[in-house]
Amino acid sequence: MRNLGFLLALLVIAGLLLVQRNDGPSSRRMKATETYLVFDIRPFGDIPYMAFIHHIDRQRALARTATQGYDEPCKRKKTIDGYEVNEQLPTDQCVHMEPAKVWRGEWVSQYEHTVFCPAEAEQTECPIPNDRIWLSGAIGGEIGNRYLVSFVGRKTKYPGGYGHFGLYQSEIIVDRMISLELLSAIE
Numbered sequence: 001m002r003n004l005g006f007l008l009a010l011l012v013i014a015g016l017l018l019v020q021r022n023d024g025p026s027s028r029r030m031k032a033t034e035t036y037l038v039f040d041i042r043p044f045g046d047i048p049y050m051a052f053i054h055h056i057d058r059q060r061a062l063a064r065t066a067t068q069g070y071d072e073p074c075k076r077k078k079t080i081d082g083y084e085v086n087e088q089l090p091t092d093q094c095v096h097m098e099p100a101k102v103w104r105g106e107w108v109s110q111y112e113h114t115v116f117c118p119a120e121a122e123q124t125e126c127p128i129p130n131d132r133i134w135l136s137g138a139i140g141g142e143i144g145n146r147y148l149v150s151f152v153g154r155k156t157k158y159p160g161g162y163g164h165f166g167l168y169q170s171e172i173i174v175d176r177m178i179s180l181e182l183l184s185a186i187e
Contacts (some may be wrong), residue, residue: 047160051095096157107147134163137174150178
């Protein structure tokens, strides 16, 4: 309840600061019909704040604004050989995951692009542009090929921005490969 009060106070303050902002001669009054971003409440990478396991990551996701710097969720400071570095937590240690199950479908493996299309989706083409699943931990395939795969894996519980540049709706982590059959090379 306290966090909700804090969040509402931040929203009000951010709104007042933007409305009262005056940058000199170049500033102008807002029209009632104009829309301005008052406070960017979208969590980091479009992953909902409740998806994060640790409270500090949920707070970091909510604290992000469009104009200010922020600490990224799931980054931890670590000292290696006397140097402080940021370490990214693995997805399954960062966000809530669904229970493991057997998955079957098509896997497209490319450089900086690995997409999985579940067989039950009954799509005619893989990948589907707006329903992309990043596949992590697949073993045995080579970049530049399409495969028919079967594996045991866990999917992220909440949709958001996963994988390379956060371009995927969800992520599945392969715990154990069952089968891998080459379908074709990608041209």
